[in-house]
Amino acid sequence: MNKSLKEKLESTFKGLRIAVPEESRIAVSAESDNVLAILRFLKDAGFNHLALLSAVDWIEDNVFELCFILTSYMQNDDEVTGRQSLHIILKTKIPRKEPQFKTATGIFPNAEPYEREIHELFGIKFEGHKRLIPLLLERNYEIPPFRKDFDTRKYVKEVFDKIPSVEIEEK
Amino acid sequence: MRELELYFGPQHLGMVGNFSITLKVEGDRILEAQANPGYLHRGFEKLMEYRTWIQNFPLVCRINVVEPDHIEMIYAMAVEKLAQIEVPERAHFVRSIYLELARVGSHLFGLWAYANMLGFDTVAQWAMYHRDLILDLFEELTGGRVYHIYIWPGGVRRDFPPGFKDKIVNTLHSIGGCVPDYDSTFFNNRLFYERANGIGQLTREQAKQWGATGQTLRATGMKFDIRKVEPYAAYDKVDWDVPVREDGDAYSRVWVIRDEMIESVHMIFKLLDDMPEGPVYNRIPNPFKWKVPKGDAYVRCESSRGELGLYMVSNGEDKPYRVHFRTPSYPNGLITLEKLLENASIADVGNIMISLYVVAPEIDR
Numbered sequence: 161m162n163k164s165l166k167e168k169l170e171s172t173f174k175g176l177r178i179a180v181p182e183e184s185r186i187a188v189s190a191e192s193d194n195v196l197a198i199l200r201f202l203k204d205a206g207f208n209h210l211a212l213l214s215a216v217d218w219i220e221d222n223v224f225e226l227c228f229i230l231t232s233y234m235q236n237d238d239e240v241t242g243r244q245s246l247h248i249i250l251k252t253k254i255p256r257k258e259p260q261f262k263t264a265t266g267i268f269p270n271a272e273p274y275e276r277e278i279h280e281l282f283g284i285k286f287e288g289h290k291r292l293i294p295l296l297l298e299r300n301y302e303i304p305p306f307r308k309d310f311d312t313r314k315y316v317k318e319v320f321d322k323i324p325s326v327e328i329e330e331k
Numbered sequence: 332m333r334e335l336e337l338y339f340g341p342q343h344l345g346m347v348g349n350f351s352i353t354l355k356v357e358g359d360r361i362l363e364a365q366a367n368p369g370y371l372h373r374g375f376e377k378l379m380e381y382r383t384w385i386q387n388f389p390l391v392c393r394i395n396v397v398e399p400d401h402i403e404m405i406y407a408m409a410v411e412k413l414a415q416i417e418v419p420e421r422a423h424f425v426r427s428i429y430l431e432l433a434r435v436g437s438h439l440f441g442l443w444a445y446a447n448m449l450g451f452d453t454v455a456q457w458a459m460y461h462r463d464l465i466l467d468l469f470e471e472l473t474g475g476r477v478y479h480i481y482i483w484p485g486g487v488r489r490d491f492p493p494g495f496k497d498k499i500v501n502t503l504h505s506i507g508g509c510v511p512d513y514d515s516t517f518f519n520n521r522l523f524y525e526r527a528n529g530i531g532q533l534t535r536e537q538a539k540q541w542g543a544t545g546q547t548l549r550a551t552g553m554k555f556d557i558r559k560v561e562p563y564a565a566y567d568k569v570d571w572d573v574p575v576r577e578d579g580d581a582y583s584r585v586w587v588i589r590d591e592m593i594e595s596v597h598m599i600f601k602l603l604d605d606m607p608e609g610p611v612y613n614r615i616p617n618p619f620k621w622k623v624p625k626g627d628a629y630v631r632c633e634s635s636r637g638e639l640g641l642y643m644v645s646n647g648e649d650k651p652y653r654v655h656f657r658t659p660s661y662p663n664g665l666i667t668l669e670k671l672l673e674n675a676s677i678a679d680v681g682n683i684m685i686s687l688y689v690v691a692p693e694i695d696r
Contacts, residue, residue, distance in 0.1 A: 212640055227642065234553055234555055240560050
């Protein structure tokens with residue numbers, strides 16, 4: 161099944177790099193313009209479970225990598241086929257300067273909180289997302305905190321060392 | 332009628348844990364709900380980038396207080412996959428038994444939360460006591476009651492101590508002996524049925540669309556369990572079944588949890604019988620100088636709440652480059668909860684939230 165899916169993907173979309181590093185995994189690298197169409201195609205092909213949407217900061221290459229992990233639910237309610245153990249990892253790179261991407265919530269509604277989280281922690285803006293409001297953090301950061309140039313230890317020292325320690329009076 | 336904004340949690344009797352919901356209500360009816368996580372955001376994924384592969388073990392288990400064991404397992408699985416470490420046969424069995432014990436403990440904790448919230452205090456106390464018996468087992472095996480740090484890349488930290496097998500059997504028998512009591516006071520109780528039946532109704536299509544896994548999905552009739560569809564540890568070595576229900580409401584979800592506990596206990600007995608002899612861990616390279624090869628991996632396991640996944644990237648250094656956990660409470664608590672609360676009544680908020688089995692620390696990480 162891996163092979164037929166690989167061939168189908170290659171014939172439908174141009175400029176894909178597809179690797180099958182192991183039997184249960186297909187790694188697809190695509191141009192950012194193609195990603196939504198590929199997601200739609202894969203969903204129609206039965207990969208209807210967006211398990212995770214993640215981002216990686218490759219600071220040396222000056223890009224962010226968005227990573228969609230797709231698996232599939234069962235076709236029938238209790239029939240386990242080889243298909244459920246297959247993971248598709250779809251990756252795309254976007255420039256690190258003013259990063260922007262189109263929202264995938266139209267295809268997978270459960271991408272909504274993942275996109276909110278990535279927007280908050282990496283500063284990647286998702287066009288068309290209905291509520292890109294903060295999810296987890298309470299402070300404002302100059303650099304979004306999950307980027308590689310944000311130094312947690314330095315930040316902790318700068319911010320929390322300023323808080324004066326509590327003096328205990330002796331009676 | 333006038334629209335009001337109502338803050339539900341984090342300090343509220345119906346709220347368990349560090350989580351809050353902002354409700355827009357008209358009378359008793361909820362028009363719109365917005366989940367607010369972040370009260371326990373510790374940034375583990377970022378902190379892990381500063382620690383070596385082994386140093387991360389005491390860190391990962393703190394992501395979910397209720398069931399740290401599955402998170403240890405998933406992290407060990409990801410490291411094993413990236414570094415291509417083999418696990419001995421006996422370790423697979425030990426891991427499965429350990430994880431199933433953790434599942435029973437976690438379900439009992441969940442049962443405590445649910446029964447407590449609905450006012451079934453007696454059942455809640457029983458569940459907490461029985462969970463304590465399982466914690467005693469963990470204490471003897473690992474030295475820790477809540478956080479165990481027992482699973483290790485290449486196996487587990489130590490083998491079962493002498494006589495431990497009998498202790499597991501005795502403990503599980505004494506818990507199993509109380510199932511009729513639980514049934515008559517809680518699961519088959521008319522009061523509980525009236526309170527939970529039809530609450531938080533979810534169809535299978537909705538569950539699939541909102542990324543639900545675990546009980547939330549299985550209560551709608553789909554036998555989707557990672558232990559079956561992508562077996563890890565020793566789950567494919569014994570015969571067991573996935574409990575399901577058809578209705579998709581809070582009552583079904585709780586019954587799936589109950590059946591799952593019983594199935595887990597049976598599975599532990601089978602695993603104990605079939606357990607082979609042999610070593611329980613393979614040696615790993617010197618942890619102080621250990622560099623894991625370049626690459627990325629997505630691994631997943633079935634925690635007591637659903638699909639627990641981990642996406643990990645290594646760039647060939649002694650620390651992980653990027654770690655991202657996919658926790659089952661994340662879609663349940665942030666999407667399904669918000670959607671199910673629409674048009675519900677205020678009295679059902681806690682009921683719906685706990686029946687979805689949401690654990691806030693897992694969402695925040």
